Amino acid sequence: MAVTMVDSQFQDILRNWCRGEDLKVQHAILLIGVPEDLAVEQIEEVVHTVRCWGRVRIRGRSFNSETQSLLVLCECREKIDPERVPPKLMPIDGSEPWTVVIANQMAPASDDFEHKLKKWLQAEGKTMDDLHCYYTPASAQQSTDEPLLRTMSQLMNQTRGVQIEGHSYRRLRTFSGVVPTPMGEEMLDPWLEQAYMMVDESECSDREKRRRIVESLKGPALEIVKAVKYTDSDASPEAYLNAINSAFGTVESGEDLYFAFRLLHQSPGEKLSDFLRRLEQALAKVVQKGGLSDTDRDRVRIEQLLRGAVASDLMLVQLRLRERKSDPPSFLDLLSEIRMEEEYQASRQKVTATVHQVQAAGKMETKDTEVQSLRTELKELKYKFAEMARKSTSCPPTDTQPSQVTDNNAPSDVTALKKQVKRLQNKMEGMGTKLTEPSASSLKFATSESVTLGPRSPAVKDTDDYFCYRCGENGHIATKCHAPENTQKEIQKLIRSLRKAQGSTPKNQ
Numbered sequence: 001m002a003v004t005m006v007d008s009q010f011q012d013i014l015r016n017w018c019r020g021e022d023l024k025v026q027h028a029i030l031l032i033g034v035p036e037d038l039a040v041e042q043i044e045e046v047v048h049t050v051r052c053w054g055r056v057r058i059r060g061r062s063f064n065s066e067t068q069s070l071l072v073l074c075e076c077r078e079k080i081d082p083e084r085v086p087p088k089l090m091p092i093d094g095s096e097p098w099t100v101v102i103a104n105q106m107a108p109a110s111d112d113f114e115h116k117l118k119k120w121l122q123a124e125g126k127t128m129d130d131l132h133c134y135y136t137p138a139s140a141q142q143s144t145d146e147p148l149l150r151t152m153s154q155l156m157n158q159t160r161g162v163q164i165e166g167h168s169y170r171r172l173r174t175f176s177g178v179v180p181t182p183m184g185e186e187m188l189d190p191w192l193e194q195a196y197m198m199v200d201e202s203e204c205s206d207r208e209k210r211r212r213i214v215e216s217l218k219g220p221a222l223e224i225v226k227a228v229k230y231t232d233s234d235a236s237p238e239a240y241l242n243a244i245n246s247a248f249g250t251v252e253s254g255e256d257l258y259f260a261f262r263l264l265h266q267s268p269g270e271k272l273s274d275f276l277r278r279l280e281q282a283l284a285k286v287v288q289k290g291g292l293s294d295t296d297r298d299r300v301r302i303e304q305l306l307r308g309a310v311a312s313d314l315m316l317v318q319l320r321l322r323e324r325k326s327d328p329p330s331f332l333d334l335l336s337e338i339r340m341e342e343e344y345q346a347s348r349q350k351v352t353a354t355v356h357q358v359q360a361a362g363k364m365e366t367k368d369t370e371v372q373s374l375r376t377e378l379k380e381l382k383y384k385f386a387e388m389a390r391k392s393t394s395c396p397p398t399d400t401q402p403s404q405v406t407d408n409n410a411p412s413d414v415t416a417l418k419k420q421v422k423r424l425q426n427k428m429e430g431m432g433t434k435l436t437e438p439s440a441s442s443l444k445f446a447t448s449e450s451v452t453l454g455p456r457s458p459a460v461k462d463t464d465d466y467f468c469y470r471c472g473e474n475g476h477i478a479t480k481c482h483a484p485e486n487t488q489k490e491i492q493k494l495i496r497s498l499r500k501a502q503g504s505t506p507k508n509q
Helices: 008-020 039-048 109-124 129-134 138-166 190-201 207-214 220-229 235-249 256-260 270-287 294-308 313-319 331-394 408-429 440-453 486-505
Strands: 027-035 056-064 070-078 098-101
Touching: 008 027, 008 070, 008 098, 027 039, 027 056, 039 056, 056 270, 098 207, 190 207, 190 235, 207 220, 207 235, 220 235, 256 294, 270 294, 294 331, 313 331, 331 486
Parallel strands: none
Antiparallel strands: 027 070, 027 098, 056 070
């Protein structure tokens, strides 16, 4: 079935679909002929190749038996302009084009006037034949209508001029040309832009324009205008502004300004839209000084934007500006596209930052739980150590029994355990956890026992007990360690050594 843009059937489908989706028909388009195997992302990629409707989002898909394809409802961010909407969309893979249907499509221009004329004649009860009696040759009307029209035109121009000259207007801000610019006065560039705009857009007489310029000047700037007026009493308002620009503006030529424009680059932290506006200000001065023709303005702007935007390469790729150098957009269109892309990226960064904050909070909770568990284990070991110290003090020391030699390992293990607890306490104090010191009586008992029992038999060192108190790795000590500090691993090894020492200590008989 052949589908045309003005097919009322699909326009009715579009209106009814928009009504069901609570969508404005001025922001909706209907695509006909979309293959069934295409994903939503692929359809949006094809639709985004057209910039006239802005960012587009797929709202629904439906299979049509007549066309044997999908009908796709799209929501557009911009209001649909019937004059700018293309009749077809060409897919990226080069397959059959898709037909675009909108609700308020325009009828062909050839039939529009005739249809309106017939409708108006029918409402007035007339026919096309009745128009001939009202038609007279142009030569017969020229002698009577032309003087009247000329008189009315002159009268309207005079009346319009009087209304404009007497109408209130916004006065130009004061400019004196003094450097630095005094408070309450305007700088040269903004003042000239506003003055040139007033001269170009205002429809009042040249005398009124000169008066507006003169009343906004004082000091050295007013002296320059007086000199121009004494030289030529009928000088134009543009001559006044050009004289002020020559006296107080830059003395660089158009070529110098063009070279300076080519050296502009994006500053760190500067948005791409702000950099584009800065380029436009410099480019306007180049064109004004004659360093560049106005026809090359769009081309040079996009070339310098691609060259100087060193911090926005990804955005330039997404906007496909390199592919559009042959047909560059205007300044306003380019600024609108960049601002839309910046807003889209800013919204994505907000979502990403929220996700990162949630993940960081989860990691902090996990770390706090591990530290709390280590503190609990340390308290339990301290309690067991106190029990072992009390049992050791309850045993009476003797001098000459052979069993003292066999029990020599018990006090040595207790002393080693005390040293390890002491080291663990020092490390925990460094982490902000205050632990209690071993009691003085237990230390005194350990010293007396070690002296009474005599020299200890050499014990075999375990590789797990010989580790670094800085990084927690085996084979070296803290004074010769060059690795980063790992407090959590060190605490785990200390706890493992304490448990091993507890398991190897024999019970008192």
